[in-house]
Amino acid sequence: MTELYCLSNFIDFSPALNEPLKHSNRIKYTCFDISTNYVIFGASSGSLYLFNRCSGKFLHLVPNKHGPVTHLAISANEKYVAFSTQRSMICVYAVNLSALTTPQVIYAKLGSDQTLQVTCIHWTQDEKQFYYGDTRGQVNLVLLTSFIGKSLLSMGVHAILFLESPVIQIDDFQSLLLVSNSTKCILCNTEYEEYKQIGNRPRDGAFGACFAISTNEAAQPSRIYCARPGSRIWEVDFEGEVLQTHQFKTALAIPPVKIHKFQGFEEDANGKYEENDEMLEYQPQNLQFAKVQMLNKGFLLAFTEFALYVFDMRASTVVLWCNQFERIVDCRVIGKEIVIFTQSGSLYSVQLNSLRTHACTLVRQEKLLECACLMRKNVKYFADKAREDYDLNILNQVKRFLINRHEFELLNDLSVIFDAIMQCEAVGDNNSSGSSSGTAERSASVGAVGYPNVQASNNNSTQPPAREVYVLENAFCENIKSSKGSEKHFKDALLTVTGKFGKNIIKYKFNIFAEEQKKLVHDLIPSNERSIPFNDIKAMYENDEEIVCRTKKSLNAEANSKHNSQLTNTSQQISAEEKTIYNLYLICKSAKISNINFVERYRTLFDEYTARELIDLLSKLEKVMQEHGDSAEQSRKNCFEMYFNYLNSELIWEMDDYTRDYIAEGFTLLNTSTNIMRCDNCAFPLRFDNTCSFHELGAVLLRYYWSRNEQVKCFDVLMQVPALLDVLAKFYMAENNVEKVVPILLSYRQPELLMGVGKSLNLAAWARCFEQFVDLQQGRLCCVNCECVTMVDNVNQHFFYTWNCFLSIALEYLQAQEILAMIFKWSNFIANDAIDREFYTRCLLKG
Template sequence: MTEKYTLIEHPSTLNSIIRNTFQSTHRIKFTAFDVSNKYVIFGVNSGGIYIFSRESCQFVKLIPSTHGPANLLSISPNEKNLAIAVSTGLVVVLEGFTETEFQQQIFTEHEDNHITAMTWNGNDLYCGDNTGRVSVVALRNFLTMFQTPVACLMHLDSQIVQLDTYSKFLLVSTQTRSLLCDTESEKYRQIGKKMRDGCFGACFLTAGNPHKNNDSNARTRGLFEISGDSEQLSAPSHDDKVKIYCARPGVRLWQADFEANVVVTHQFRPALGLSHSKVVQWDDSDRLKLKTLSPQTGEFNFGKIYNFLHRFVLTFRDDGFYIFEPSSSTLHWSAHTSVKDVKIVDSFLYVWHSDLEVSVLSLLSIEELVLRSLMRKKYKLCAEICLEFYDDVQSLIETSKKIHLISILETKLDDSEVLLKLEPIFTRLKDCAVTPTLERYKNGIVTVNALPVLPESVENFEKDTKKQENSILTEQFRVSRFNKNIETNDFTQLMKTLNSNELYDVLREFESQNESCADWCKEIFLKHLKIISEFKSEALDYAHQAFFSFNMNMNFICNCGFPLPQAHELRPKFYEIGTQLMEKTDNYEDYLKSVPYMYKNVLEKINDSQEIHSKLPLIIQFSDPEIIDTHSSKLTYDLWDESIRCLLKLKSGQCLNCGAKIDVRATFDWTDFATKIVDSIKANNALKLFKRYAHLLPKGGLKPVFYQYCIFSSASNTTSGIFRKTLDNENVCKQFETSVGGYLRKKYLCGSDLYDPPNRKSMLDLINCDHCQLPLKIPMLEETTKLTCGHNYHQTCLLYNKSQCPKCDPLL
């Protein structure tokens, strides 16, 4: 191994964001997760899909699902599509899953089986299940009428353990063998002759970025056939840089070529237990935090294996993860802790430990680690790293073009003991600076190289770094003037490397040279903040100023400080960042007065009924339906009585705090407010309250839909949400009015008693509507329909579902 690496453990706000997201729902359990450059996505036991931003660790969106919990997730390489393997065997593909309107495709090729492996290759999604079936879903065919978007490729003898792709090749690993498949010729061949029994994986190890098959020509797919011994599987170009590894029992890896021949067997048993693994805990501290991991003991075997940094093979089990280097048959790192899954993004590892815990680690070369700490001006940390990896730093002096920059430590450190230990490194750096180095090429030519003077090198390096950063920001600023949604690759990479304090320094430097970009710099700063808890005071002040500059609005606040009802409609930019900044300021009131919407953050955190009672006027005047929904379960009959009186006063144009005349647009609608009371304390109690205040309510304030809602909620214990959605449909509402009108005419004009039970119940009396779950035969909803599929509906419910059966068509 020519370049030495070390394992880095990074701090991450992801775990705290996860806990904050799920703290009120203790029954939520993660069932699957995946990570890409932009997103971290979790599947939960309720069937929902939770999407987080990888860089900012902010919650992005929730995609609900009615198909059941996911056991596998896979984000496509272009990060536009998400594949979900459901516990029932369905494959659900969400096209454009981050958009408001995304397309959902459902495939039943593996239904009633358990999908055990999924992988993308361009627009093709390969799936394998526990019965040995392998299929492919081609997204490019979704819009083509005459081609099948899914095809079964193989029926094998045992469960699929792992799938991997390279170019036109598909690598399939089952519990008994590994197979190399050519997807163009539709032929496959077994790798090696010996069978095995266990969950052993296989993968391609590429020397560079893996080449994915982007062939867009649609074609018909059929079952793969076994390739004969005399036939050749056509190899891709540059296949000498791509290796195939198959896990074997006995801590071994087979290395194979593209004719499925075993070339080398790598034995790793001697490497187990030889050395301890070191992990650097990377944060903003000035001191080196080093964690030593004990060597592996006990039984070990490979499971699924993955290509890591085009050099290493990573595997994991329940007790930890392991990083091997096949070229030297050595184990470099092993971390022994509970592991459920591991995902790789470039040099980063995302390790899922338990339901709500994810660790973020990465591999950095010793040179990168030393220089990164130096450029962050963490001189004590840089010195400690040099001492910890003393021999590696010494060896870098002859090969690295940048390691001589650490000579600046001589003038930056005041610890004489540390300087004494580093003296041999400084001496050698000075010797190399004045002694030409000889470099001999293969053709015999010898070049003489001399390093520049060290102090100038350090200064020049810092100047070049600032110049490069300014150049990147200038280019991005120009691009943003035309389209704020486009980021250059250099800008994206720069944002990844900077922490919040470094980002502040870089943007302030850029802003001082370009006054016209001040607003842009503030927006970029808020957009790319990472860990607010690590702010220095100057950066924190800048963040406050930036947030206010975008969101200050004094028009929606009363002179007494109470927010006007319109305040809840104007959500500020970077609201989530604002809530964190608000917690860190001593001037809490400034946020509430300058950005009245921030009252929402205060009202959401109310915990008990006593606090609700004291802040009830504030809740009513803020008039946010989401706040009422949040606390409706804690509101008693008396508190609802008080809230109606507050709303009456507010609608008369008075501030509920000082009584001043205020603009009361955007207050609660009486009908919507009344339905929330029904949800909280039932229809009969809600009607009692409104009967008491009927003389104060405006004529027509409670619309007919409120009374219909009361009838629905009284007739069934089913969740009221389904009634609200149904009655929101204008056609359905008219149908319901017709049904109720007919019922009332029969009962009161004709004198019949429709509530007298019949002597003998018919089948309709025993059957419920498949939409609202009310009995089919009830007086208010007499018109019913039985569809050809066998499901039964009230005519009103069927009209809501556009005369189609939602049970049979899950897309409705």
């Protein structure tokens, strides 16, 4: 017999959840998400409200100033909450319930267009990344980085897909990304950057799609389900081919189920134990499902504004639908629960259970009268199940309960069920006297009803699972495979995939013996460096034996020896930290040879360390690089470059002095230059190359020192890296110290700096610039530090040091008469051909 289901275990969370809002009629809940331990709401005020899921107790309020919250999602490990706001912001909150710590929320703006909004957010199983889609049709990947004991966060937003219409739903499984927008569904293999449109029939509307992952591929392969117009759902394989279209429009012409809530049947004396609903004729339902998700691994849950729908995709049948909720906004599946959030701000929970499971639960809860009423409504179902399920003898408690209460009318209605239970017990007793075959048959029968065959499962488990690689064709697909001649090129789909990340879109697996890494070692690292110590490490993994760690010195000894027995190195087991260091060495070596920044490959490794631990790790990595031929200075530079590529410069404000000094040391090392002309009096830089590695990092470092009144440390850095003088000029401008700014503008040799600062200079400051520029043309440079003048030669090595360039910038901020007056004042020091006629023409045009 077909299994019947019901919605039970109804819980109304609303009273407890509305408690924090009882003093404000203005604030409303706008969205929610639920996890194992939390229920979190976004509000119209922009704040997040955190509740304990089990007790309903209010835990924490997270304020937010970026507008009402529109979408919300909790990460798989419950460490982070991603949410979006009406002001086109995507934000992340690191869950911290401490009342002593200010909640940390990081955010990024979607764009300059205020109408651009996030439409959905989806976390991957890796808590360090999530996807979000927006109204313009763009799908973005957000990578999170924690730092300094995982207490600080930063995030990078990277565009992955560009579609032509708003994104409706996003789902992922391993390296596969499923995106449904208003016109189509896209299946993308992010590892190989292959993509394919599912089906070739366009649609217009909000239709969702999701993965259905099976635990038993042999019995029930994993599938993709895509909602279609007219209450239809496509069943799709992982190659993007539509296998079947499930039609539910006509099947939905059935009565809705009512949630099983026991409210006292004894109160109705006339119609006791019976409901007198009118027999209505229900029409087919033409629906569109904007969001679909899996329920209990075998069922598909969908919803509209007015009802819930549950489908059995294996049997292509409607399990049930329920219209007892007012204006549904969103639904979530958590374990066995279906959690419903309504437009009124209410939150409800129900569970999908088979009728026999629900009946047994009611008996265990001693709700025997409610169980009897349930059995009366489904007499044929329970009678059939009682003949095949020995465990239903628990319902005999209902029989004894009704006899004790003298409910003989109801007992008579249920007699066929109790007779079936007695027959099943009698068969069980007869079989148990001879053998256990009856029990075995009953077990098999139970397995056939709702559980996978154990023997088949065991047989399958002995065979190693096939390793599948999904390479998607760049072509459309029909419900059946099209011939080669009918294939269309994917350019017609108005879709592009950014190739910026390649295989690094999904979290890189740090396994130094993966095939690609072994090939990397063979192809990129010179032969004299590639065999040691990686072969030894590989041997340890393959043979689980101790290995010999060899240094460069021992290698020389081995080369001079004819027998391996003369090696003097001691054997030792390699530690997890050593494996990490060798892995980092490989990544660094690959980056240097291929000239590619591999920061995404070691970001996850660095995230596991505090600031101090990371510095110690890099010190050990330096030694490994030196053992393989790099100089001490070059090894140190390599480690600093890896560290700075990983580091978010704004975190400098939160670091301790030890880490900050380490960063200053590394920044100076990477930017130190010997080609600097210095002041004769104080040795401060006068002429230099203004190119700078990690300039933003150095700028933040100087801002920190300056804000703490540590000007000495600022000038210590500037003495070695004068390329940061543009930052110093902005400090002086903020203090209105023009006397210090002018020498920097003229010595920095960057027109952009003068153009940026020039709008803040008054006429007197520009006059000072003219005066020092005349001195500069004569080889006299004024020191920024001590203001002494030093004579230099060959000042005209840069186009900035010409009258045409200087006067053109000045003309942007001064009147023509003012500039001409200054030119006349210093005309004796200006060569006849130093200023082009075009400049005077511009002066006449400006007036």
